[in-house]
Amino acid sequence: MFWSKAFIPTLKEAPQDAEAASHKLLLRAGMIRMLTSGVYIYLPLGLMVLNRIETIIREEMDASGAQELLLSCIQPLELWKKTGRDQQLAETMIRFQDRRGRNLCLGPTHEEVITELVKNHVSSYRQLPVVLYQIQTKFRDEIRPRFGIIRACEFVMKDAYSFDRDQKGLEKNYEVMFTAYKKIFTRCGIKFLITEADSGIMGGSVSHEFMVPAQSGEDIVLFCKKCDFVKTLTEDKEQKCPRCNTPLEKKQTIEVGHIFQLGTKYSKALGACFLDEKGEQQTIIMGCYGIGVSRLISAIIEQNHDEDGIIWPEDISPFDVLILPVQSSNEEVVGLAKKYYSELEKKGFRVLLDDREGTAGVKFKDADLIGIPLRVTIGEKNLQKGEVEIGLRREKKIITVDKNSVVSKIAGLIKKGS
RNA sequence: CGGGGAGUGGCUCAGUUUGGCUUAGAGCGCUUGGUUUGGGACCAAGAGGUCGUGGGUUCAAGUCCCACCUCCCCGACCA
Numbered sequence: 283m284f285w286s287k288a289f290i291p292t293l294k295e296a297p298q299d300a301e302a303a304s305h306k307l308l309l310r311a312g313m314i315r316m317l318t319s320g321v322y323i324y325l326p327l328g329l330m331v332l333n334r335i336e337t338i339i340r341e342e343m344d345a346s347g348a349q350e351l352l353l354s355c356i357q358p359l360e361l362w363k364k365t366g367r368d369q370q371l372a373e374t375m376i377r378f379q380d381r382r383g384r385n386l387c388l389g390p391t392h393e394e395v396i397t398e399l400v401k402n403h404v405s406s407y408r409q410l411p412v413v414l415y416q417i418q419t420k421f422r423d424e425i426r427p428r429f430g431i432i433r434a435c436e437f438v439m440k441d442a443y444s445f446d447r448d449q450k451g452l453e454k455n456y457e458v459m460f461t462a463y464k465k466i467f468t469r470c471g472i473k474f475l476i477t478e479a480d481s482g483i484m485g486g487s488v489s490h491e492f493m494v495p496a497q498s499g500e501d502i503v504l505f506c507k508k509c510d511f512v513k514t515l516t517e518d519k520e521q522k523c524p525r526c527n528t529p530l531e532k533k534q535t536i537e538v539g540h541i542f543q544l545g546t547k548y549s550k551a552l553g554a555c556f557l558d559e560k561g562e563q564q565t566i567i568m569g570c571y572g573i574g575v576s577r578l579i580s581a582i583i584e585q586n587h588d589e590d591g592i593i594w595p596e597d598i599s600p601f602d603v604l605i606l607p608v609q610s611s612n613e614e615v616v617g618l619a620k621k622y623y624s625e626l627e628k629k630g631f632r633v634l635l636d637d638r639e640g641t642a643g644v645k646f647k648d649a650d651l652i653g654i655p656l657r658v659t660i661g662e663k664n665l666q667k668g669e670v671e672i673g674l675r676r677e678k679k680i681i682t683v684d685k686n687s688v689v690s691k692i693a694g695l696i697k698k699g700s
Numbered sequence: 701c702g703g704g705g706a707g708u709g710g711c712u713c714a715g716u717u718u719g720g721c722u723u724a725g726a727g728c729g730c731u732u733g734g735u736u737u738g739g740g741a742c743c744a745a746g747a748g749g750u751c752g753u754g755g756g757u758u759c760a761a762g763u764c765c766c767a768c769c770u771c772c773c774c775g776a777c778c779a
Contacts, residue, residue, distance in 0.1 A: 299706090319772090433778075
């Protein structure tokens with residue numbers, strides 16, 4: 283992509299409203315814009331990142347044996363009455379009536395819908411287990427949206443649901459998801475903690491949260507320095523490690539994933555049953571597994587930035603390489619930039635060419651801000667020696683290479699990363 | 701909802717305390733022309749504003765009074 287034709291509205295200064303590092307950088311780097319409190323627009327760069335995260339999630343979910351589907355975001359309120367959650371989530375649900383007076387809501391979550399669906403199509407133990415997932419927009423009338431995309435009223439979630447014959451099957455699927463989640467978050471380039479958590483209004487017994495340590499985190503995780511004990515803080519009491527009695531330390535975190543062993547809460551309420559080998563009716567055992575997809579963008583930035591801007595992990599970055607011709611009026615410089623561009627694109631890399639006119643400073647600042655991991659800098663001075671620079675955003679390192687070996691060097695660097 | 705803060709061109713803000721030298725300003729960004737080009741350049745000329753909204757006080761309101769709206773931060777909710 284050519285920068286001069288791209289819609290990447292970067293900002294020199296962050297709007298005064300933004301406080302969290304990720305929020306400021308998302309705005310400054312031209313990735314998102316707020317429409318109204320808790321409601322955000324994803325600009326091209328932001329959408330590219332969102333799509334890359336979704337790709338990682340799809341790959342790992344598919345590999346785990348889950349199947350993707352797309353549930354509706356409009357849901358009949360009647361369905362919610364069956365589980366009683368129309369009351370529990372009354373404040374959170376965005377409700378409305380259509381012209382016929384039907385009571386509807388925009389789905390804040392999808393346990394009811396998926397259970398209803400499975401109920402109608404699963405009747406035998408032979409059809410179980412089955413694991414289904416979707417990546418979809420959720421709508422919640424949050425009490426207080428904050429930190430940009432971290433807590434929004436409209437956000438993208440990956441939610442998966444497992445349906446099993448018995449507890450043993452549930453535990454197996456739970457384990458599979460647990461493993462898949464670890465892979466997903468690792469591939470996203472973030473450090474995370476896994477805590478035993480409260481299942482809250484979701485119901486069920488066992489539940490784990492995937493927590494990303496970050497300054498703008500809303501949750502506090504307690505951890506023990508001596509042993510591996512980790513726990514989400516629920517009540518503000520003086521606590522000691524239950525295993526080794528060491529005083530626990532606190533960390534601010536962002537919750538990016540939460541998995542639950544639901545049991546029969548929804549299947550019982552909605553009558554999702556099957557016939558077992560003996561011909562006896564049993565209730566389906568469920569699990570549910572969520573990832574805050576859009577929120578992950580913020581979590582990644584919280585852990586991957588410096589004072590100059592974002593530092594994208596290779597697998598998340600909207601582009602693999604940024605080409606920066608220093609002098610936009612020098613034909614040799616620009617010609618070489620375009621040559622590298624087409625050769626790298628031909629190799630299948632995502633390339634952004636900063637072909638804008640203007641001074642080098644602006645381009646360097648924007649390059650650091652949007653955080654592409656590799657930067658090819660082509661300038662008159664180095665070119666006199668037949669050299670071109672390759673800059674590593676994370677390491678802040680500059681490698682000087684012969685102008686004829688730029689493409690192969692870049693290819694090598696990208697392969698090593700992925 | 702309770703507590704704190706803020707609304708002035710696209711962005712950052714000054715001016716509001718003490719109403720009238722303000723015909724509403726600055727920097728950045730934008731347009732045109734020119735000089736520049738290795739870390740947010742320079743000169744010149746321009747475009748861009750219902751000072752959040754409505755009402756009131758006054759000879760006179762961005763500035764004072766009342767009501768409302770919006771946004772941000774702290775708490776309850778959660779991916």
